[in-house]
Amino acid sequence: MRTTKLIMTALAMAITVGAGTAYPADEVIYGSQLMTAQERIEHRNKMRAATTAQEREQIRLEHHQAMQARAKAQGKSLPDTPPALGGGMGPGSGPGGGGMGPGGGRNR
Numbered sequence: 001m002r003t004t005k006l007i008m009t010a011l012a013m014a015i016t017v018g019a020g021t022a023y024p025a026d027e028v029i030y031g032s033q034l035m036t037a038q039e040r041i042e043h044r045n046k047m048r049a050a051t052t053a054q055e056r057e058q059i060r061l062e063h064h065q066a067m068q069a070r071a072k073a074q075g076k077s078l079p080d081t082p083p084a085l086g087g088g089m090g091p092g093s094g095p096g097g098g099g100m101g102p103g104g105g106r107n108r
Contacts (some may be wrong), residue, residue: 027057029044029063030060030063030064030067030078031063031064031066031067031068031071031078032071034067034070034071034074034076034078035067043063045057046059047059047060
């Protein structure tokens with residue numbers, strides 16, 4: 001019994017730690033396809049370290065400009081606007097576009 005709890009705890013920790021680096025949030029970083037893995041990590045860390053919404057917005061703006069310049073230098077193009085903020089599981093998100101739908105995930 002004790003071994004099972006230890007294994008489950010270790011597994012939960014591994015999933016939690018892995019989620020910080022393996023989470024597909026790479027796709028919501030504007031220009032992520034032009035960035036190295038290390039650059040994506042550094043950008044996320046910079047955003048997490050920002051203490052105000054204004055500071056985060058300034059980081060986003062500077063990043064947007066840098067990615068536009070990088071894309072142009074590589075002969076590629078990016079959309080003019082960065083991805084919308086606050087992605088998540090609300091209505092309209094996900095492949096089906098309908099969120100969780102009626103019932104809110106409750107078993108009925």
